[in-house]
Amino acid sequence: MSDAVNNPDDIKEILAVHHSWLESNNDLVESKMYPNFANPGYLQFNLNGxxxxxxxxxxKLWEGLHEIGFNLSDMKIVEEPKVHAEGDLAYLTTYWxxxxxxxKGTGVLEPDPEPLVFRVTEVYRRDDxxxxxxxxxxxxxxxxxASPDTPRFPQDA
Incomplete structure (x- = not known):
């Protein structure tokens, strides 16, 4: 494996951006979110579809979510991120x-009974x-x- 693949300094910098991005999602803080992304050039496929x-x-999405009383809190990494970096490109996968x-019509922010768990993929470039x-x-x-009762094809052996 060459030094250009999974350089520990690159992994450390990528994970710092990842953790900063995760933290910015707590209460949807735009000023904390903004510095983590390429600008211009950023593209997101959001969990909202x-x-x-x-x-x-x-x-603008986060401002709109604040206006309708939507919030995220207690953001956590469920599975340690896996990072592959080579040269000036990298990707990270994890679960949050x-x-x-x-x-919900009561005038107050009511939490859902169970946390939402979802998978995350991030593509990084050493370019702002x-x-x-x-x-x-x-x-x-x-x-x-997928829920645990959803059939997976092909079936696991």
Whole structure:
């Protein structure tokens, strides 16, 4: 394995961005979220099923979620991130959990009874979107996990 693959310094920097991004999701704090992403150039496939084509669009999403009383809290890493970095590109996979709350007609933020657990993929590039050699997230994808009773094909042996 060459030194360009999974360099410990690169992994450390990528994980620092990942943890900063995770933390920014607690209470959806735009000012903490913004610095983790390439700008311009960021693209997200959100857990809500929609695509966001820039950090500015993501900020508008979070502002809109605040307006309707939606919130995330108690964000946690469920499975330690796996990072593969080679040269100036990297990807990270993991599972997160979050407590989701929203106004369910009562006028107060009520948490869902169980945390939401979902899988995460992040694509990193050592480029901040302006050509500076800084690790940033260029693509984020969150998706639901199949329930345990959902058949998997092909069947596990």
């Amino acid at each position: 929609h695509q966001y084509d820039s950090v500015d669009e993501k900020v 959990s979050a407590q989701v709350s929203g106004d 979107g302006k050509g500076n050699p800084v690790w940033k997230i260029w693509h984020f994808h969150a998706s639901p996990i």
